[in-house]
Amino acid sequence: MEVLWRQGKPPNRSETSEISSASRDPMRICVIGCGAVGSLFAAHLAKAGEAEVWAYDVWKGHVDAIRTHGLELSGAENFTVPLHATSDPEQLPRCDYGIVATKAIHTRTAIAQVAAIFDNNSAVCSVQNGVGNEEIIAKYVRFVIRGTTFPAGHAVAPGHVAFDIQGDTWIGPFEPSHTPMTKVVELAGLLTRSGMHTIALQDARGAQWTKLIFNAATNPVGALTSLDHGSATRFGPTGQLFEDLIAEGKAVAEKLGIRLHGDPWAFVEKGANAPGQHRASMLQDVLAQRQTEVDFMNGAIVEWGAKVGVPTPLNLALWTLIKGLEHSWGEPE
């Protein structure tokens, strides 16, 4: 088994469940970027115990807290679980799977730091916001999986993440890397059994664009108005702006030939009906004066719209306002 594995023929775990874990190295998964969303994945995978889970993050306070007390989730689920965590790429073992959950603006730096833990049999899946992350990851790793995830949370304290909104994850091969579907199915099974329901798809672009369009509507509006997701959905004017932004994104996707995986508006409503007040991640970024992911969200829609000749004036306006806000942080008072 060990030999086959190293030669590039990993067992299809969904067909080889009878193989004892003692007969081979344990499966190892590294969550790269263990912020709110990364922590949701890391905690569930660690709790399930099917694989050895490593969390990699440059946020040392979070890493130290996880090492000392475990990783705590509260909200939609409540548990604390021990797992490996480090800010030092040298400490990471070779891994079968990677799950990249950094902010899109940090994808390049993060994957470059940990690329050495993946080999030609490993597959690395993005569960990040926006579009364009897989292209970056594929420069460092052979097999890349396109992923989109809807669960949301926020950091409460080092070692403690609030699980605000539950939801599904869709994954599929990143087309240019010809990732075997067996790997996609294996990872989806692992995640689903851990409690993070994941659907394996031959073409995950539709799900990714659905999330992209959802994000490009809800994130900048939340960030600019300080409204939590539910309030912005229910308040007439901003709810209408969500719809108008979504309409632009859908027009671009349609022209690109991408079949959406459900209506983005359904996810707006689902989020609005979730308990608690979830602040869009971009609002969290803005409140902390951190660079946002707007280039990978509204910026991407504007860019693709321009390529295929679909006007996107509202996405451009929202992109502009967020860039202006970021610009303001760089200036002396």
Add this chain to the structure above:
Amino acid sequence: MEVLWRQGKPPNRSETSEISSASRDPMRICVIGCGAVGSLFAAHLAKAGEAEVWAYDVWKGHVDAIRTHGLELSGAENFTVPLHATSDPEQLPRCDYGIVATKAIHTRTAIAQVAAIFDNNSAVCSVQNGVGNEEIIAKYVRFVIRGTTFPAGHAVAPGHVAFDIQGDTWIGPFEPSHTPMTKVVELAGLLTRSGMHTIALQDARGAQWTKLIFNAATNPVGALTSLDHGSATRFGPTGQLFEDLIAEGKAVAEKLGIRLHGDPWAFVEKGANAPGQHRASMLQDVLAQRQTEVDFMNGAIVEWGAKVGVPTPLNLALWTLIKGLEHSWGEPE
């Protein structure tokens, strides 16, 4: 003289400068709303000494400071001048002219409080932002003057206002009130001689729409991005958004048959080249979590655009974001 005056035939002061001030009551002017812009007018008029100047404002700290130490301007001009100030409408004498400089959202309340100091010979001029103020004033006062002013400032402390940006003021009869042009000319002369250069026009709508379009571009963008006026103009994306918002406003004005008094963009550049960092009044409002004037700015452009069939999606988006931001202040954390 006194008799003529009370009978509704005021002297045309521009033709009767030989009349000694001792032969009649002194001319009296009340500045209603003595915030940043109102203070600029009140201070200049008081310094010129041609009329008795009263400042009316509900901000008691400011009124008390003016009474004790006079009103101080600093920045583009630097002087301190004594003048009458009160928060009690009962203390105000009958006035020949009123200059309304409150936030547009407070026009109705303010003019209702002081309406009794004006008679059928008085004329009240709005120098406020946006459109729609004159209609409100005309419900309480016979002669109304449509005004638009470009000078800008901000409150530094009670009794002290910074004079950030110098500029002209345009005034003309509010059409439905049939205000005599002699009153417009008299007030313009008084203001100009005081140092606040004012142009009397038969039709002041063009100047007002020029300022409206300027305001509807620069105010919400400044408020949402926290960028001062110069930074927002020079930063490529927000500078372009200014242009796109201005284009919508110009299209509405053109369809309404209003001939603009110069290009709004020229005022954007003038402001950007002014010394210091001027924060748009709407940004000042947002930082203080005060209701903004967006209904009288972008809201008015959207409303007029809808009436004449000119699309204004960007003005609607900016209006929406500001309303969302205001909505966020009303909610518990």
